[in-house]
Amino acid sequence: MDYKALIANRRSYAMDWKARTGGKVLGYFDPYFPEELAYAAGMLPVRMMAEREPDTLSAKWIYSSCYPVKAFTNQFLLGRFDYMDALVHVEGCNWMYNAFEVAMNHDPALLTHFLFVPEHTDAPTSRDVLRSELNVFKGKLEEWTGKAVSVEALDYAIEVYNTNRKLLRKLYELRRFYHTPILGSEAMGVMLANQLMDKAEMNLLLADYIRELEAREPAGDRVRLMLLGSETWSTDLEEMVESLGANIVIDDLDNGASYCWNEIIPLEDRLMAIALRYLGRPHSALRDNNWRRRPQRIFELSEDFMIDGVLIAKQIYCHPHGLDNYAIWKLLRERGIPFHYFERDLSLPAEETKLRLKAFLHTIKPGLTRLMGWHQPLNLEV
Amino acid sequence: MLTAGIDIGVENVKAVILKDGAIVGRGKGRSGGVGRNAAAEAALAGALQEAGAASADLSGTVATGKGKYDLLFADKQVTEATAAARAAKHLYPDATCVMSLGADETLVLTFNAKDKIGQAVLNEKCAAGLGSFLRKMAMLLELTPDEMSALPPVAPGGATVNDGCVVFAELDALSLLNQSVSSREIASALTDAAAIRACTVLNDITIPMLDCVVLLGGLTRNHAFVQALQTRSGVDFTIPSEAEYAGALGAALVASDH
């Protein structure tokens, strides 16, 4: 799969999709955005990509130290998201909200909606309030498209998205092999491309790609790393890691593994089924509030994917991840899992980052998992 | 009537002697640290010598710039905004906007219908020190100020550096050096990045008034930077020959008011 081309041509893809289907394109940033609902309404949900380009505009509109948010704002003001008809913000990161507000006020023609998703995800009433919010959003979608969202359309959307999640999970399962046929950069590239496309179309590409990977000769020994930290919009870090003989085999990023880890369990009440899926997903830093579940999940993934070390790459001034460092560092230290933490922005200073990665890779003892006999590939039949 | 204006910046101190609205003497020296007062005295002495006058002839001395309160012999202090506005209006009565680019601070002002300051915008902290940064980078790249000034614009597809943070920009420059990119190409990239940051301050003005934008301050001597700023902002700046001395000129004009 030429994921790089898919990412690079996202605008023309979306324009073409609109021409083909007559549908509207809807942008979102937050990992809790219920894509199924928009898809059932005949819209194309597209995750916004933060991309660095000379920024002379955002500072007028937004005071933020978070570079992705500044980049989003700059891109809006430059008209880079002109193919989007609608923009939905899910209550979450405040800086992202600010970018949403700028877009909303800068372009009054943009269809906008604010969706509340509880941060207290575990209360018995959380599901009710989210279901209520989904119902409000459904009404908004119907207003935008001029047609009702039928039960059949919801079922189809749920099916398409569940299939998509199954296929992405399969991709992650291939990364679990000690001699995995897929590199971290490829996997992250596919994840990013996936979030820009119509899932029914992407599922076909994914199925082909997985078949191709299964036939591929597995790569040789590489140091196996896990990636944590802020969401990512490029594969430059993964590529740099690979250039040094290592491979990122698992992540706990909002737009990585967490995106596809759980599916919707069908219920008579479709909106409740969707609500439960989002409340039950591996939580992002901002919603892992009531219970600390992220460290536990990270530890489980580290064992399942036989990692040698962890990279934590946080965007500068990304407070959600700054708030979770403590618990994650504590866990990694207690368990003796080597990790390296660093801050970055949308660019990656090549030499400096390479130097720190080299230093880190020298400190860990790769191959321990292999010696313990966990490297035999499993037979995965989906 | 002779008045003096002294602009004590972070890097340089400049003095101007004004007689009936015309500059008759200028002086300049390095600033900074505890010796600011002595540096200002020396610059003033130079200016007085050029004017053929003595300090006793001065009817008033006004200081401006970051070190204005360090000057022991000034009669009054005014902020850089007041000094820049006075100088710009004095030199160009039709000025609608002023952009002042110093070693440390970038300041943009617009004038209201009464020729008073309307809006005033200062750089955010992360856009501070652009002039100092470029000077430091020139030293790293072993380029003289004249060579920095004569740099070509960034070529399409050429090297670029981070334009959001000077620390990252410096890391990018070091990476490029390590990749054997030429010093001049890296310097062009750094100049462009600094121009982008300066441009954010210009764009921060809520109601732009770009008919006659006067560019002042020490960075105006760097032609490559000015060119990059013009390209990035789309503004055709008016740059007086006294641009570097504008702060001191504005202070001297305030002194003549009193």
Added chain:
Amino acid sequence: MANKGQLWETRPLEFWARAKELRAGWQQSIESKEQVVGQGNILAIADWSRAFPDVTLVEDNPAGSMIASQSSPFARKCRLASEIRGWGREICGYQNTCWGSQFLGYQVDGSPFPERRFVVPLPCLCDQHTKRGQQVRDYEPVPQWMMDQCVYLGPRDEAREEAMIEHRAFSMLRQINDIERLFGQQFDDEKFHDLLTAYSLVDQYSRDISVFMANTKPTPLSIKDYYSVYTLGSLTKIDPDDAVNFWKLVRDEVAWRAENQIAAVGNERFRWIEAHPPSWHFLKYYRYMEQYGAVCLGSQYAHRVTAGCLERKPDGTLDRRNMLYYPKDTPLVTREDGVRICLTPDVRYPHHHKMDEFIRHHALVEFADIFQADGALLAGWRCGVGCTLTRKEQAMRLRKAGYSVMFYEGSQPGDRTDLDEKRFLEQLDTWMETQGLEKYAE
């Protein structure tokens, strides 16, 4: 320089002595060993914890900013203790400093950091607040109760609100039940209802004070003075009867000053507003601005904490923006009634100081207009996302409406690490000079 420029009569505030007594009493109460001390942030119209016989809630906001105010070296130590454990440098100083003190195990005066027996994180639009309970529980296994701050944009939607209110009410009832169960404390519903009544009186008085400040030129009370007392009865928990009496005392004095044109600042000639908390460790900028005859009327934050947001009514008077009570006009009989009354306004009405800007884009312009301001001083808090949200856009709107605006930058209101005090004061000089104002002679 011009002369001192006394324009109005001014007098010291008489309620000051009582405020000091109450403040001292609060300090004693949080140092008590008898109580079940929880770390709690309650953003409801009444402090329900007082209906328990022996529960005290300590807020980390004032704790963190007090450390920064009292000792810069200790604040740095706290910050470092926090950062080496992984808390990011972009984390709000209220939290990083307070938690650092917990990691160190002692407070600024060397006394042991008070043990927290439970934690109630602040339900708030600011997403740093919503996570802030975690450190306390990470530090030692104490119970934690979360609650959501529900919010939405767009026209009023009662069905949407109902689900939000039920969600919040459930969370709060569970907190009360669990505290009863875990700490063997009986929640006194009658006292809870009395608290609600008392706090509605405090609200009335504080609203009156805000109205006097907005309507009267010269203002009878500056925000500099108001900040010294504004937490009494809310963030700083005191006896409800004391709170009612104290706020009545303040209201009466401010009313008298307004009637007799007794100014807070004798040379008032420029009125300015802010948008959020000031730099608590550097309040001297208010006094510095007074040298120009510039007086601060406060922020939506300052007035919301006490009075709710004001709006101009059709008849021209100022009053609190409409509040939503649920179920409307229901008599206060059960605990559930009290809880709903306590929480409902926060769902949407009155606008929380953050949500106000969040929901209504002209909020700061309206605030400047109500308080008859000439300009606004806005902060860019690099590590205080909730305090900085939408600020640049608001500045644009203020400028377009004819108000002058100046920005300054810092880390966060309770953190002095990134506030360049010299540059800040120079920016104020620039602002005042661009307004054609000079300092009065000392």
